[in-house]
Amino acid sequence: MKEKRAAPLAVMLLVMIYLLIPLAVSIVYSLFRKWTGVLPEGFRLDNYIALFTDGEFLASVGRSIAMCIVPIAATIVIVLLALFVTTIYFPKLEKYVQIICMIPYTIQGVILSVSILSLYVGSPTFLSNRLLMLMGAYCVVILPYIYQGIRNGMRAVHMPTLIEAAEMLGASKLYAFFRVVVPNILSAIIISSLLAVGIIFGDYVLIRNLAGTSAPNMQIYLYQTMKHDSTMASAVFVIIMLTTFIITLLVLLLQNKDTKRRQQQVKE
Amino acid sequence: MGYIHFENIHKDFGQNKVLKGITMDVERGHLVTLLGPSGCGKSTLLRCLAGLEEVTSGTVSLDGKDITHVNPRDRGIGMVFQQYSLFPNMSVAQNVAFGLNMKKVPKDTISRKVAEILKIVGLEDKAEQYPNQLSGGQQQRVALARAIVTEPKVLLLDEPLSAIDAKLRRNLQVEIRRIQQDFGMTTIFVTHDQDEAMVMSDVIHLFHNGLIEQSGTPTEMYTQPVSKFAASFIGNYNILSAADFQKASGEAVDCADVAIRPEIVRINLEVADESKRFHMEGEVVNSLSHGNLMRYTILCGGVEINADIMFEKSHLLEIGQKVRLSIRKTNVILLNS
Ligand SMILES: Nc1ncnc2c1ncn2[C@@H]1O[C@H](COP(=O)(O)OP(=O)(O)OP(=O)(O)O)[C@@H](O)[C@H]1O
Numbered sequence: 001m002k003e004k005r006a007a008p009l010a011v012m013l014l015v016m017i018y019l020l021i022p023l024a025v026s027i028v029y030s031l032f033r034k035w036t037g038v039l040p041e042g043f044r045l046d047n048y049i050a051l052f053t054d055g056e057f058l059a060s061v062g063r064s065i066a067m068c069i070v071p072i073a074a075t076i077v078i079v080l081l082a083l084f085v086t087t088i089y090f091p092k093l094e095k096y097v098q099i100i101c102m103i104p105y106t107i108q109g110v111i112l113s114v115s116i117l118s119l120y121v122g123s124p125t126f127l128s129n130r131l132l133m134l135m136g137a138y139c140v141v142i143l144p145y146i147y148q149g150i151r152n153g154m155r156a157v158h159m160p161t162l163i164e165a166a167e168m169l170g171a172s173k174l175y176a177f178f179r180v181v182v183p184n185i186l187s188a189i190i191i192s193s194l195l196a197v198g199i200i201f202g203d204y205v206l207i208r209n210l211a212g213t214s215a216p217n218m219q220i221y222l223y224q225t226m227k228h229d230s231t232m233a234s235a236v237f238v239i240i241m242l243t244t245f246i247i248t249l250l251v252l253l254l255q256n257k258d259t260k261r262r263q264q265q266v267k268e
Numbered sequence: 269m270g271y272i273h274f275e276n277i278h279k280d281f282g283q284n285k286v287l288k289g290i291t292m293d294v295e296r297g298h299l300v301t302l303l304g305p306s307g308c309g310k311s312t313l314l315r316c317l318a319g320l321e322e323v324t325s326g327t328v329s330l331d332g333k334d335i336t337h338v339n340p341r342d343r344g345i346g347m348v349f350q351q352y353s354l355f356p357n358m359s360v361a362q363n364v365a366f367g368l369n370m371k372k373v374p375k376d377t378i379s380r381k382v383a384e385i386l387k388i389v390g391l392e393d394k395a396e397q398y399p400n401q402l403s404g405g406q407q408q409r410v411a412l413a414r415a416i417v418t419e420p421k422v423l424l425l426d427e428p429l430s431a432i433d434a435k436l437r438r439n440l441q442v443e444i445r446r447i448q449q450d451f452g453m454t455t456i457f458v459t460h461d462q463d464e465a466m467v468m469s470d471v472i473h474l475f476h477n478g479l480i481e482q483s484g485t486p487t488e489m490y491t492q493p494v495s496k497f498a499a500s501f502i503g504n505y506n507i508l509s510a511a512d513f514q515k516a517s518g519e520a521v522d523c524a525d526v527a528i529r530p531e532i533v534r535i536n537l538e539v540a541d542e543s544k545r546f547h548m549e550g551e552v553v554n555s556l557s558h559g560n561l562m563r564y565t566i567l568c569g570g571v572e573i574n575a576d577i578m579f580e581k582s583h584l585l586e587i588g589q590k591v592r593l594s595i596r597k598t599n600v601i602l603l604n605s
């Protein structure tokens with residue numbers, strides 16, 4: 001038994017080390033002045049202090065956050081409304097909605113950005129706005145994740161009966177949906193949007209191709225810093241990694257809480 | 269025309285004709301039961317009255333007004349569903365207050381009414397709990413409270429007790445009946461449990477394949493089934509074809525089938541001759557104890573007949589024992605459909 005376990009464990013450990021080394025090295029790089037011998041020398045927090053006092057960096061963080069919130073909020077509203085309409089009025093169309101929402105899984109970032117550019121860049125209307133294009137692209141990329149999350153949440157609450165019950169008490173269908181169904185799938189919505197945050201934070205291809213340097217976010221900032229100061233870049237990288245890590249942790253925690261609550265309900 | 273009137277209601281789901289011309293009246297203040305096997309269209313008729321389902325043809329009227337095409341929320345009808353019907357994100361009090369909030373009732377009236385109704389259903393100490401903290405029976409009482417607190421013209425109950433265990437079910441049956449009578453609330457109750465229908469109803473409508481097979485008071489339904497289906501669904505009738513009946517009793521009857529309730533069959537050990545009765549000779553082949561009743565199965569001329577006898581220790585029959593049955597002729601129901 002023990003021997004059987006040893007091999008996969010060793011592999012796992014190797015993979016972990018392989019993945020964590022860059023992060024560990026980056027942390028060390030960002031915190032020390034010199035690392036030529038065995039041990040790094042000259043501990044300092046300069047890089048971080050500089051970053052957090054640099055208006056451009058803070059602005060890039062702000063942009064990153066805004067570029068997360070807007071597409072996620074928009075996608076959630078679109079998916080909710082689509083699922084509301086299909087579940088209540090056209091149950092037969094649901095499978096098509098599902099197919100449409102799953103397509104982006106298969107599209108690569110490069111192809112997506114090139115297609116969007118070739119379609120809209122020449123448009124005389126607001127559609128040629130680079131930031132709008134980027135946010136639109138993000139909506140597409142996170143669509144499958146948001147859809148899956150919300151769909152799963154809805155399965156658990158028996159939406160048609162809840163809406164009918166509310167209707168019999170004098171509510172309209174739409175009111176019932178937002179007042180009775182949505183609060184019950186809130187945790188599913190939060191989990192899938194945090195997942196989407198992770199995806200958007202991890203993107204470089206889309207922002208590079210679509211927005212270029214016109215509105216640098218954290219990733220672009222990282223790329224530019226890398227060119228002139230590698231220890232500073234390490235600090236940026238560490239901050240991005242930590243943010244992503246915290247978000248992932250939050251997702252896991254919420255997911256755990258959610259399944260626990262469900263199990264509790266089943267027991268009762 | 270009754271308080272609620274269904275006129276020739278048809279309802280199709282695609283090719284599936286579910287309701288095939290239901291005409292039915294419900295009197296004000298009555299509790300009426302729709303009884304029938306699974307899939308016969310009981311819920312569908314209820315949902316047509318609620319407005320949750322659009323009728324294919326026919327009209328529904330309530331209190332003299334045609335409501336066939338009125339929006340569900342404007343019909344003034346309350347409904348309790350089989351399950352899942354409480355709002356999980358709201359406390360018991362918020363659930364009950366939901367309908368009053370929709371009606372824009374003033375806040376202080378709402379809290380007073382909610383407290384009152386929770387007291388009536390015996391849940392005044394659960395007001396701040398959430399549905400997942402309640403038992404099934406408590407949840408259904410909240411659903412009931414939520415439906416009647418808005419004082420609807422009609423209350424619809426679609427198998428509200430089917431997910432609840434037998435004992436609690438009895439209590440809730442009595443409780444629902446009491447509240448319904450206290451409020452004088454016109455109520456339609458759906459069930460496929462004949463005992464439940466017997467206990468609760470003023471009138472029972474027996475459904476069969478999208479049509480009403482028979483309507484009547486519980487006693488009428490029990491003692492005078494009009495068809496083979498009705499006799500097989502209500503009570504524990506012995507149903508014999510005319511030929512079988514002749515084999516067992518030696519007398520011819522002019523009908524298709526004969527229905528005999530087990531409790532009118534008398535078991536005698538000696539010959540008793542009476543021209544007012546049918547007589548059969550047979551042998552006990554099975555016995556089953558139903559608490560205070562013993563149900564014997566007796567084989568008479570190759571035909572099995574069930575007879576219910578009050579349990580008495582000194583009068584138990586043995587398997588294989590020869591007995592004579594006598595059945596009062598006027599109690600035998602002759603069926604032609
Ligand atoms: N929305 C629907 N779409 C298609 N068919 C339906 C729909 N609702 C009901 N039916 C069909 O109508 C028939 C009657 O259903 P209904 O729910 O009225 O039966 P019921 O008498 O209430 O049975 P049960 O005792 O099992 O609840 C069934 O054959 C069912 O498949």
Ligand SMILES: [Mg+2]
Nearest residue numbers: 310311312427
């Ligand atoms: Mg039903």
